[in-house]
Amino acid sequence: MSVSSTSDCGRSGARSVAVWDPLVRLIHWGLALTIVLNGAVVDEESALHEWVGYVALGLIGVRLTWGLFGSRHARLSAFPPNPAAALRHLVALSRGDTTVHLSHNPLGALMVYNIWATVLFLGATGYMMGTMQFFGVDWVEEAHEIAFNWLLVSIVLHIGGVLFDSWWTGVPLVRSMIDGRKRVPRDRSVE
Amino acid sequence: MIARYFPAMKRERRAITLAAIILLQALCAIFFVGDVIFDLSHGDHLDDLHLILEAVAALALCAGVIYLMRELRDLLNRMAAMELGIRAARGEMADLIDAFFDQWRLTPSEREIALMVLKGIDNDSIAKMRGTAQGTVRAQCTRIYAKAQVDGRPQLLSIFMEELLNVGEG
Known part of the structure; x- marks a missing residue:
């Protein structure tokens, strides 16, 4: 028995790396909560719907600010939106590559920006609906509806992607968004 | 209670508290900034004392949020450096033990x-x-x-x- 195998990787044979800082986690679950509230719980016509929407916008605003100068893995520069990289990631997956990305993988990064943009768009069209200028204007309401449907599709893809990646790389991703630590199996290379 | 014996856990908890405060304060800041903009666009002027106070409060909140974010980042960096140090020390210790056992x-x-x-x-x-x-x-x-x-x-x-x-x- 080698000493190092027991002393620094624990029983599970994985090393844990602190990745998601508390602010990222709070904002992630806060945003999830606002989407659930506004999508399924709160009456759409109510003032509460508007306030929950503002909170969602605020959360993304804070996240983007934090993304400018925050902790290492939270910075936007750690996961730039890069469709070419996402495509390369897909090709690598099809070749059986199980490299672990400490921040988001390139495909996941695209989904992050997609969800933020969709929620911002929902907020903007939602706000417009409440203004005198656009009150009762059909295309605004339709845009809001379509954006919400797109958000639902995105969330299904997001959860599917998280489950797939957890299974593929062996890193329990949901847990990492709860306690902030990615447990990377020993035999995986890390990027 | 346990946190007292494990400084790492204490810092972790401090980071979580700091993050929660940042988030709440940021949402408050956004609320006040929005309120000031709303008032301005609805005929109020900046020479109104009430509005001036509100604007100053909003600015102070924003500045506080940025400052706290920097604090949080520094705290997280310190925690990461310490973790790295401990991991390195563990590795060294393991090497040392291995070397003695070999000897x-x-x-x-x-x-x-x-x-x-x-x-x-x-x-x-x-x-x-x-x-x-x-x-x-x-x-x-x-x-x-x-x-x-x-x-x-x-x-x-x-x-x-x-x-x-x-x-x-x-």
């Missing part, structure tokens, strides 16, 4: 037992974990102490403590 020519099962001894596990528990008789463990321990040329447990430990403490002096 003493311990057999694989003796290495296992010696490591458990270093971790402070008593013979009784070692025997249970390995599913052997207590006498066997005692005999193996005696061989380990003989190979390491020490009198017993405390001296075995002190070999490694000495190595660790010497680093500071040398």
Whole structure:
């Protein structure tokens, strides 16, 4: 028995790396909560719907600010939106590559920006609906509806992607968004 | 309670608290900024004392959020550096232990037992974990102490403590 195998990787044979800082986690679950509230719980016509929407916008605003100068893995520069990289990631997956990305993988990064943009768009069209200028204007309401449907599709893809990646790389991703630590199996290379 | 004995946990909790405060304060800041903009666009002017106070409060909140974010980032960086240091120290310690075990020519099962001894596990528990008789463990321990040329447990430990403490002096 080698000493190092027991002393620094624990029983599970994985090393844990602190990745998601508390602010990222709070904002992630806060945003999830606002989407659930506004999508399924709160009456759409109510003032509460508007306030929950503002909170969602605020959360993304804070996240983007934090993304400018925050902790290492939270910075936007750690996961730039890069469709070419996402495509390369897909090709690598099809070749059986199980490299672990400490921040988001390139495909996941695209989904992050997609969800933020969709929620911002929902907020903007939602706000417009409440203004005198656009009150009762059909295309605004339709845009809001379509954006919400797109958000639902995105969330299904997001959860599917998280489950797939957890299974593929062996890193329990949901847990990492709860306690902030990615447990990377020993035999995986890390990027 | 436990956090008092584990500084890492205490810092972790501090980071979480700081993050929660940042988030709440940021949402408040956004609310006040929005309120000021709303008032301005609805005919109020900046010479109104009430509005001036509100605007100053909004700015102060924003500045506070940015400042706290920088604090949080520094705290997280410190935590990461410390984790790296501890991990490196662990690696060094493991190398050191391996080197001594090699030097003493311990057999694989003796290495296992010696490591458990270093971790402070008593013979009784070692025997249970390995599913052997207590006498066997005692005999193996005696061989380990003989190979390491020490009198017993405390001296075995002190070999490694000495190595660790010497680093500071040398």
